[in-house]
Amino acid sequence: MTSTTLAPDLQAKLDHLRAIIRACGSALVAYSGGIDSTLVLAVAHEQLGDKALACIGVSPSYPRRELEEAIAIAREIGAAYRLVETNEHLNPNYAANPVNRCYFCKSTLHSHLVAIAREEGWNAILDGANASDVGDFRPGMQAAREKGVRSPLLEANITKPEVRAIARALGLRIWDKPAMACLSSRVPHGTPITPDLLRQIEAAEDTLVALGFRQFRVRHHGEIARIELASDELLRAIEQREAIVAGVRAAGYRFVTLDLAGYQRGSMNAIHVARDDIRTRKPIS
Known part of the structure; x- marks a missing residue:
């Protein structure tokens, strides 16, 4: 994979990303088919070959059309992939749909990936969190850190617009794909x-x-x-x-x-709940 038309600073970030992933030796990629995890997978496949495996979490919250496209993109990249049944809806903490629902979803997914990594000897688990996610309310990132999941885009200080620019330069056809939450x-x-x-x-x-x-x-x-x-x-x-x-x-x-206000990212969030209260909320026993 070769990059084209990247500014020097962005090329440096891509080189840094490549070095981070190459140093892993082998990696599972928490892959959804969104542009962030697709870029991580593409670079992981480039740097690690068959020592990179895309793991797609399959559950009722993941649209079938998204699953099919994710598989198609992984095949275009040439990367190996595996479907991982997560069944997070069986967790009463998730099913109750609290404000920090994403924490329980990601914790479930990453628990499965940690088990696979341990059983099969994968060195790292990577996700698609990027530098633009910092400061946003993302309880799933907390779950990732607790499970030892790494975020190479974040480590390379690559923002969402930069993800799209790099993906476009690398020839990934979904570089401008709209965000698609569960x-x-x-x-x-x-x-x-x-x-x-x-x-x-x-x-x-x-x-x-x-x-x-x-x-x-x-x-x-x-x-x-x-x-x-x-x-x-x-x-x-x-x-x-x-x-x-x-x-x-x-x-x-x-x-x-x-809705005449149009698309609004995260419009269902209960913003009246203080973040500190969210983080300390106890699971359902």
């Missing part, structure tokens, strides 16, 4: 997470995918589906409202609404 992020905190609920949300979002929308969320509010779209796609949604309504209702919603 399906549980569409549900208000405190509303229990169940596989049936996640399948309902996935079916509703599949309607938007089929109609060509790229940046979207279907936020779940009981019988109401609140659709968030990128601002430049709102008018097109009005034009295609009949198809959207039909598809979302077929998924099980009675009312279909379009």
Whole structure:
């Protein structure tokens, strides 16, 4: 893999990333098919060859379309991959959907990867956290640190825009792929997470995918589906409202609404809960 059209400072960061991953000797990559973990996987495959393995966590919160694309991208890179059934919804702490739900999700995934690494002799576990994630509320990063998972993008001080620039230079076709959080992020905190609920949300979002929308969320509010779209796609949604309504209702919603504020990352977070309180919240016994 060779890079092109990178500024010297960004090339230096890519070289640093390569050195960090090469020094691991062998690594499991917590891989979702998003651009961050895809870049880590691509560089890991470049530097480690068959000593790099993509591990894809499979659960009801991970859309089938995302799984299929992740597999396709791993094959394009030439990297080996493995599907890892996580079943985090069976954990009552996760299923209760507290504000720090992501902690329990990532803890479950990383526990599986730690077990694989120990049993098979992998030296490191890598994830796709980057420098832009620092300071944001990301309880999953806490879980990763507790399990000894490394974040080479963060270690190389590579930000999200830089991830995209490097990925584009390396020829990764998803360099501009919109962020795609798990399906549980569409549900208000405190509303229990169940596989049936996640399948309902996935079916509703599949309607938007089929109609060509790229940046979207279907936020779940009981019988109401609140659709968030990128601002430049709102008018097109009005034009295609009949198809959207039909598809979302077929998924099980009675009312279909379009949020005029547009797509907002993390809009379901209960921001009134203090972060210190979140971090000290005890698991359900």
